[in-house]
């Protein structure tokens with residue numbers, strides 16, 4: 001849970017996306033058959049992965065495509081109250097691409113999953129698509145992801161008021177591509193109440209090429225970080241699950 005007081009550990013707010021031409025994203029193919037995709041719990045109600053959501057072939061296509069985009073390096077010196085992060089980023093509002101990623105399997109898995117509190121009526125993925133590249137030595141310091149209010153629009157339909165409830169990260173590289181380090185590490189809080197309060201072990205999500213990671217954000221977000229990359233490159237696509245507000 002993020003602390004009640006204003007947290008000192010939140011990521012720098014993303015600058016308003018500049019008016020860039022929409023990327024000509026490669027087709028999302030090949031993909032595994034839908035029945036081979038599963039949501040694997042790492043921490044019930046908090047953290048799930050979808051192994052091989054993107055095939056290694058698709059990841060390779062995306063890494064070379066994304067490296068043609070104008071990524072900019074986020075400065076390492078954060079303003080007061082912001083998490084330190086150093087990575088190369090690209091950001092764009094693209095509802096059509098967000099819809100394609102949703103239709104590639106995230107949507108079905110989210111809808112099928114019972115018991116997980118997605119936070120309301122699930123609509124789809126945040127059109128705010130972020131691309132991160134971490135080179136050797138880059139990292140994303142400890143922080144909480146905030147929930148954001150957005151206007152969710154399915155192209156051709158009128159916008160719906162929505163808010164984001166879960167973070168989606170898709171690893172496009174990993175141990176298989178020579179990326180060492182770069183794990184996403186979660187720090188669960190000790191159980192509340194009296195008595196012994198052992199700090200729980202961190203939950204370390206190894207970077208596996210093509211794995212998607214979903215974790216709860218906003219009110220129920222766990223403190224987490226992107227560990228320093230020790231070798232190779234870490235590539236990530238980021239969006240969020242949106243619900244009606």
Ligand SMILES: O=C(O)CCC(=O)C(=O)O
Nearest residue numbers: 140145183184225226238
């Ligand atoms: O790159 C990572 O592993 C973490 C990214 C992250 O925490 C974020 O996008 O908020």
Ligand SMILES: [Fe+2]
Nearest residue numbers: 143144145224
């Ligand atoms: Fe985060």
